[in-house]
Amino acid sequence: MIDISEGSAGHAVIAREVERALDRDPGFVVQDTHALLNAGGERDDAANVKSAQAFRTAGLAALEAGELEDAVEQLQTAAALMAKSFAFLREADEYRQLLVESGVAQLRAGEEEAASRTLERAVVFGAESASIPLKPAEEALLAAARQKIKEAPRGGIEIASQPASAEAWVDGRFVGVTPCAAWGLPAGEHIVTMYKAGYAPVTATAVANTEAPAQVQAKLQPARRKLLYDEMLEKLRPEMDHLGGTPPMGGEGVKQAGSLLLSEVVLVVRSRGPVNATEVELFLFDTQSQRLLQRVSGTVDTGSSGLRAAIAPLVARVSEIDWAVALGGEAEDPTARRESTRLVKKWWFWTIIGGVVAGGATAAVLLATKGDGESAPATTGSVVLSF
CATH class of the missing domain: 1.25.40 (Serine Threonine Protein Phosphatase 5, Tetratricopeptide repeat)
Incomplete structure (x- = not known):
């Protein structure tokens, strides 16, 4: 998953909720981009x-x-x-x-x-x-x-980072985007972690007490491949506004995302607009062909307590793809799709399995097999078929 949003911490919160929804969907395996971007540094x-x-x-x-x-x-x-x-x-x-x-x-x-x-x-x-x-x-x-x-008595921890808008976690629980604070913590030692794409993760400790909030401030260190990551973002941002062709296609940014993050499929997240009416767009690409597989958009209230509930259905729609069109064919008859929706019943699935096909087809297999099969390794871009 790649967040190309620019601006407020609210956009980082949206990206976190998108990732959370992906994690809860058995049809997706989310790569650990921090490990990939800082390979060797960890x-x-x-x-x-x-x-x-x-x-x-x-x-x-x-x-x-x-x-x-x-x-x-x-x-x-x-x-x-x-x-x-x-x-x-x-x-x-x-x-x-x-x-x-x-x-x-x-x-x-x-x-x-x-x-x-x-x-x-x-x-x-x-x-x-x-x-x-x-x-x-x-x-x-x-x-x-x-x-x-x-x-136990309670205390709090105030968390800040440079640069800002890093995900902040306390004791393994997400508490917000920096600068932020965690309140109501049992007095005593806690572990604070911070994550921001393009930077090395941070582990720190803080002691909460009843007198004053503990302070955790971190200067984030660039990941080893941050320059390549920034270059990729600069290519991706304009590409999302110029998805030309039939079917729509990305460009060099999508291709670079696949090679940098070792993934055949990438989900690009873009959010923009005011807090109470933020437009969220999700673009799913096959990185081998740069083909746009799915595009979903919606408007959410970033400051609302219902943000999580608003994001979940958007993410769920990402995998609702007409795979015949996505693979370059004609749209399926909706009636026929209802009668036979399993991937293994599609003629083009067995064509893919029987021959050497571009990575877009492999990506389709990855997303269409929604089962309890073994997860793919975190850093190889592997594909797992579950029947």
């Missing part, structure tokens, strides 16, 4: 995450074997490494579950006070369940941790 953080995952696996094995001292050490080491490079975790829930597992290991090792602190931190981060079976004493301690955090 080596240490990526190593921390991999090491943490290995320590976690070893710690759980030790816990199951009853080697409690070793389990505590391994799981605590894993938690420290994940916290250090939290912005580079693909799923925050991995850290939440790790904290619960670590607390359980501490309790079984007789370290009840330490276990209580660890489980309280797990609750702060939103842990709602455990990945391992809990004994009654462990369930009771986790319940006590929930109650303590519920009754």
